[in-house]
Amino acid sequence: ALQCGIVGLPNVGKSTLFNCLSNAKAQAANFPFCTIEPNVGVITVPDERLNKLAELVKPQRIVPNTIEIVDIAGLVKGASKGEGLGNQFLGNIRNTDAIIHVLRCFDDGNVVHVDGSVDPVRDKEIIDTELQLKDLDTVTKRIQRVEKQAKTGGDKEAKRSYEILSVVKNHLESGKSARTAPISEEDFDFISDLSLLTVKPILYVCNVDESSVNTGNDYVAQVKQAVKDENAEVLIISAQIESEIAQLDSYDERQLFLEDLGLTESGVNKLIRAAYRLLNLATYFTAGVQEVRAWTIENGFTAPQAAGVIHTDFEKGFIRAEVIKYEDFINYGSEAAVKEAGKLGVEGKTYLVQDGDIMHFRFNV
Ligand code: GDP
Numbered sequence: 001a002l003q004c005g006i007v008g009l010p011n012v013g014k015s016t017l018f019n020c021l022s023n024a025k026a027q028a029a030n031f032p033f034c035t036i037e038p039n040v041g042v043i044t045v046p047d048e049r050l051n052k053l054a055e056l057v058k059p060q061r062i063v064p065n066t067i068e069i070v071d072i073a074g075l076v077k078g079a080s081k082g083e084g085l086g087n088q089f090l091g092n093i094r095n096t097d098a099i100i101h102v103l104r105c106f107d108d109g110n111v112v113h114v115d116g117s118v119d120p121v122r123d124k125e126i127i128d129t130e131l132q133l134k135d136l137d138t139v140t141k142r143i144q145r146v147e148k149q150a151k152t153g154g155d156k157e158a159k160r161s162y163e164i165l166s167v168v169k170n171h172l173e174s175g176k177s178a179r180t181a182p183i184s185e186e187d188f189d190f191i192s193d194l195s196l197l198t199v200k201p202i203l204y205v206c207n208v209d210e211s212s213v214n215t216g217n218d219y220v221a222q223v224k225q226a227v228k229d230e231n232a233e234v235l236i237i238s239a240q241i242e243s244e245i246a247q248l249d250s251y252d253e254r255q256l257f258l259e260d261l262g263l264t265e266s267g268v269n270k271l272i273r274a275a276y277r278l279l280n281l282a283t284y285f286t287a288g289v290q291e292v293r294a295w296t297i298e299n300g301f302t303a304p305q306a307a308g309v310i311h312t313d314f315e316k317g318f319i320r321a322e323v324i325k326y327e328d329f330i331n332y333g334s335e336a337a338v339k340e341a342g343k344l345g346v347e348g349k350t351y352l353v354q355d356g357d358i359m360h361f362r363f364n365v
Pocket of ligand 1: 014209
């Protein structure tokens with residue numbers, strides 16, 4: 001499963017958020033969560049389309065998409081040099097597909113800040129620096145390995161690798177994250193085996209006090225300014241509010257509580273959807289009387305690849321796919337009606353599955 005890691009300095013609200021995510025009560029009914037390890041949870045992705053399809057098909061069960069969330073505690077200044085358990089935590093980040101960076105944007109004299117004052121931009125830079133130093137280490141080691149071949153022999157691969165790595169190295173040395181390095185998309189593919197930490201897509205979560213959750217505050221403004229060139233989403237959440245929501249038992253109570261605060265959706269919900277977007281994933285559905293189900297694919301998957309998500313045999317024996325557009329299914333109300341209207345597509349091996357497609361695969365076994 002795809003995994004998002006929650007990072008940030010100590011005492012910024014990571015565990016509070018993780019616990020809210022893990023509290024099934026905090027969410028709509030259709031929102032199971034299970035903890036695999038103390039700091040790892042599997043969470044379902046809320047998707048309105050799945051519910052709408054289920055209303056029409058009335059299946060025996062509904063199976064939503066899931067992602068894993070990991071609480072990566074213990075990142076402090078010096079982590080890249082192995083201070084504390086730093087290196088181990090950096091290793092945890094390497095295994096994730098995307099990063100949720102929590103920043104403390106609330107004042108509270110009772111909650112100690114490791115650096116003595118609240119300053120989310122400084123905090124972000126501390127974490128960034130640790131990740132960048134770790135990447136610099138990785139890149140430098142690789143450069144050493146390819147340097148000789150690149151400079152002496154006619155090894156084209158090595159030359160290219162050397163050039164790309166040098167650009168990335170310079171970029172990291174100037175205190176920037178590899179994700180903004182001036183190299184092409186293709187160049188990034190070339191170095192993807194390094195699993196650089198600062199290449200991973202990132203989402204910033206500003207943890208604010210209760211009164212700032214709608215408006216943001218000065219700290220949030222500073223964060224937005226600091227990350228404006230990163231093309232990253234900045235989400236405003238109050239972990240405090242989220243944990244209060246988590247205490248409420250019924251869906252109606254929680255809705256009322258949210259309305260009182262002028263909110264339409266819990267922060268946790270927003271966070272999960274943003275994380276899903278961050279992973280650059282698309283969803284297709286299967287809709288039968290037994291099961292209406294969401295399946296996760298990467299953007300650009302062909303029909304056989306998408307079939308392979310269900311079962312490798314589906315991919316191997318792929319013959320064709322019957323495709324219904326989500327809007328058509330909703331408008332016509334059933335597969336039969338869609339068919340009758342001539343809106344059922346029959347697609348071959350090269351079809352690129354679109355987000356929201358309802359698929360039915362035909363295959364040989
Ligand atoms: P972590 O070290 O980043 O995991 O931080 P925790 O989630 O353990 O939070 C550290 C302390 O900050 C706890 O005492 C929380 O109750 C408190 N805290 C977390 N979020 C908020 C918030 O939004 N507002 C306030 N006032 N306190 C918070």
